[in-house]
Amino acid sequence: MMRTLLSRSRGVPLMVLALLVALPFVSGPYLVYLVTLALTFSIFALGYDLLFGHTGIVSFGHSVLYGLPAYAIGILSQTVFDVKNPVALIGVALLAGVLLGAAMGWLCSYTRGIYLAIVTFALAHVSELFIFSDPRGITQGENSITRIRPSAIVVGDFTVDLFSGVGLYYLTLAFLVLVLVGLTLLMRSQWGRVFRAIHQNEERLSSLGYNTRPYKILAFAFSGGICAIAGSMVAFLNNVVSPAMVDWQVGAEILLITVLGGAGTMTGPILGSFVVVFTQTYATSLVGQGNWVYVLGALYILVALFLPGGIVNALSRLPPLYGRFAGLGHRGKGLVGAPPSSRVADPPR
């Protein structure tokens, strides 16, 4: 399994990985920070794409699965308890993500298509309002939970600080690789095949005797776990957990990043994240504070108009060397993956 995993398209991804490993040795702390940010977004987008591109479920509420686990870390380490053990913090965030994902999936499994999207949206909105309302002072409302700093890991005489600067960069990179490998294995397993089948034709799957509901809940739970990793990395990166992390616009942004890069692929969400993070940063210095929005907006419009299937799809049409870089997976389909005539309403009657 491992061998096929590597041999499929070994060259370019390994080269990119080597470059990323070497980066902190040749660049300043700011670039390292930016790439860390892009890496966290990549993890988030991959988690989102498991549900969106691979299983064909559009969610507008993934900020819940990204922000609330981060709040779990904040509550555990600052406001209520005083746990600084990083393994415990990440473990709790992961557990929170999986459980929240499963709960969201259970609730959402009663609806489908655009109705499901709206249910997730409402969940995100309610969660954000809940964070703002600051029950018993545990979320600190709009003041955010600040100074989140897990203690360093001590192994024998060595102290390894994995939660700031270069240490966090490598931790995030390691998590991204882990998520990529895990996701590839998952999508090749029987569960992954069922996820893909749900994307392609859910009716047919149910008439073949599959109960799709547990699988959809499973997909939500996996997605929640991955997004929770991204959320906790961002909490460590900025040392802050703010209500903005739970805002539904974060969920919408991750949807856009995934579509921009190319949904239903392994490389698309990562490319999308890097493009958006770097556009945001460099367009700001190029056209001035605030005006970078024009560049990002134009980017969204131009990609949608001229690069159908996202950046990955455009890359895969380039000559072979570059094409292989993007050759994994398949491109995503419409809003619910149904034929165009019924892409928003329920499946064919």
Place this chain on the structure above:
Amino acid sequence: MADVLVAQCLNGITIGLIFALVALGLTIVLGLMGVLNFAHGSFYMLGGYVTYTVFTTVGSFWLGLVAAMLVSGVVGVLLYLTIVRPLSQRSPLEALLALVGVSIIFLQLANTIWGPDPKLLPVPLGHVRIGMFGLDIHYPVYFLAAMGLSTVVLASMALLLRHTDIGIRCLAAIHDRQVASCMGVNVDRVSAVMFTIGMVVAGLAGGLAGPVFSVYPNMGIELIGMIFVITIVGGMGSIGGTVIAATIIAMTKSISSIYISGNLADILAFVVLLAILLLRPRGIMGIASVMDGR
């Protein structure tokens, strides 16, 4: 107490009808083209700012409303021709991507042109004293006028959909785009007309909302999420359902805000809508549900 309650009910109805105006275009475009028009909120904002600008230069609020409708209509046609039409048939998600791009560009334009501070529009028409049934309320006439105007627009849209040629073609295309175009409905032209009407009405709603909420760059993006929920809960393509859902959410918010804090009132409104959606998975009056005989 009764006075406050009645005043808040009237506020709830007015605000609900304004929300319904915004949701109207969205629900038709979503049903017709399958495109979640994220830029819809931008036209609400545009309408607000055009009304404000005309009001400060010419001095007439009502003229501002007319200008808002015209400008939104023209910009709407341009948006349809350049982005919505090419993308809606290819991929609804890529259309969504482009429309988010449009809406953040609009947001930044508004920030640049009018600045980030909220612009206050004075409430025209003064106040009226409501003194019947033992009540004694000093209520702004403008809210009643906005209520009436919204009702007229919504009712005439409902009539247009049911009793005119283009309306019936539009309903047919919402039911099934492909079959309708096989039967000779020019879906593209119907979509263009309905998209433009939706934008005109959204611009009007933005102008009407000006004196109620004040005009600020984020007003559209803040509202658009709730409008999506209203659209889906009401049932795609149904004006009646949209009005009911919009009024439910606005009434829940304005009445419960007498008793509990604003945040909790918002949570309550969304929980009510979620409950409706889980009980009636296709919305209050979705056309799909009519077809299924539910």
